[in-house]
Amino acid sequence: MDVSKVFxxxxxxxxxxxxxxxxxxxxxxxxxxxxxxxxxxxLLFLDKSGLKTVSRHQDDVPKLVSCMVGCEDGKNVVICAGGDGLVAVFDTRADQQVSYFHIDRAVTALAYHDHGVAVGSEVAHSQSTVSIWDIRQNRMRWQSSENHDDITALQYHPSDHRILLSGGDDGLVGVFDTTIQDENDSLIQAFDHGPIHKAGFLSDTAIYALSADQQFSIYPLNTPEANDGGVIQPVLFGDLRPTTQCDYVIDILRDLHQPYVVAGSNLSDPHIDLIPLTTNPRFSLSTQNVVRVQRAHGEEIVRSAYLDRSAETIFTAGEDGCVKSFRDTDRSVEAAEQRGSSVKETKKGKGGRFKPY
Incomplete structure (x- = not known):
């Protein structure tokens, strides 16, 4: 690995x-x-700067809580759900639960867009369900039961929000048109990848799937609008652990500028790596320009990672019970020095005034 930045x-x-x-x-x-x-x-709300707890919710949080989702644009809705079948909606601006609804089995996955909560369930009676609920009226408006094991991943299409992707422990990834009420007709694409750990859209035309045994592939979205009717073959990466020199894969960060595979090592040399997933001329993993987070959570597993590009900060959470932030400290010092130098230079303007920029 060619590590270009160390956070x-x-x-x-x-x-x-x-x-x-x-x-x-x-x-x-x-x-x-x-x-x-x-x-x-x-459910905790923390400030980014020092990671101090701003507020804490427990009495109004689902029991055996398992999953959480927010708005794609990071605004003021957070939804969480759990083993008791409760789906709770929080307004983060008001810092309170504003609505909730129940389904008849444990909730294992969530997705959200524009008042529509997609809810994936645990398997019961040899079948699991994916449903969409309108949180303004707390009523179900669509449902499918194509999977035969727990649902582990849900995501709306990034631009066509009629389209919903689901993945489950049975290995099946399905793509649905949720404007079609008939279950059989609403399924527009399906493929078997292996027990799904993570799955979603990398772009308007590409689907990624990561299995529980770290097998990773990228599949084309097979709709006429996506590929003009042509047949596009999937890109099969196989087991990512040898390629990324890691112990486990945490997630795929679907960053607008650069998607990353987030890989963790927690044994001899604890760290996590953000490995660029390049797209031109085809999807491939780049061993160049890898971002490394030193130590990370030590010997404990990292469960979640988030890249804040505006603050050039990586946030992580893990099984040690900690939330952490990491930065490229050398670059931060260099940037501060450059800002100081720039201020000194601008003070040389007439009358000691700052020059306009």
Whole structure:
């Protein structure tokens, strides 16, 4: 691996009040904050700068909480759900739960867009369900039961929000047109990848799938609009662990500028790597310009990672119960020095005034 940047820890907190809890996931919300979901059935809001807890919710959080989703644009809705079938909607601006609804089985995956919550369930009676609920009216408006094991991944298409992707422990990835009520007709694409750990859209025309045994592939979205009717072959990467020299794969960061494979090592040399996934002329992993987060969470597994490009900061959460932030400290010092030099130069203008920029 050609490591071009090394990020070092800048802040750390263990925000849970429940002993032994670890942090399932983190996501950005408005107001320079993070939402964090813990195994102690807590939803926490943290400030990004020092990772201090701003507020804590537990009584109004689902039991055996398992998943959380927010708005794609990071605004003021966070939704979480769990093993009791409760789906709870929080307004982060008002810092309170504003609505909720129940399904008849454990919830294992969520997606959200424009008042529509996609809910994936645990298997019951040899079948799991994917449903869409309108949170303004708390009523179901669409449902499918194509999978035969727990649903583990859900995502709306990045631009055509009629389209919903699901993935499950049975290995099936399905793509649905949710404007079609008939289950059989609404399924527009399906393929078998292996037990799904992560799956979603890399772009308007590309689907990624990562299995529980770290097998990674990118598949074309096979709709006439996506590929003009031509047949495009999937890109099969196989087991990512030898390629990325890691112990496990955490996630695929679907960054607008540059997607990354986030790979973790927690044994002899604890760290995580952000490995660029290039797209031209075809999808491939680049061993150049790898971003490394030193130490990360030590010997504990990293469960979630988020890249804040505006702050040039990587946030992580793990099974040690900690949320951490990391930055390229050498670059930060260099940038500060450059800013200081620039200020000194601009003070040389007439009358000691700053020159316009």
């Amino acid at each position: 070092s820890e800048t802040a750390s907190s263990a925000p849970s009040e429940i002993p032994g809890s670890y942090v399932y996931s983190i996501l950005p919300i408005e107001g320079e904050r993070l939402a964090a979901l813990t195994s102690g059935d807590e």
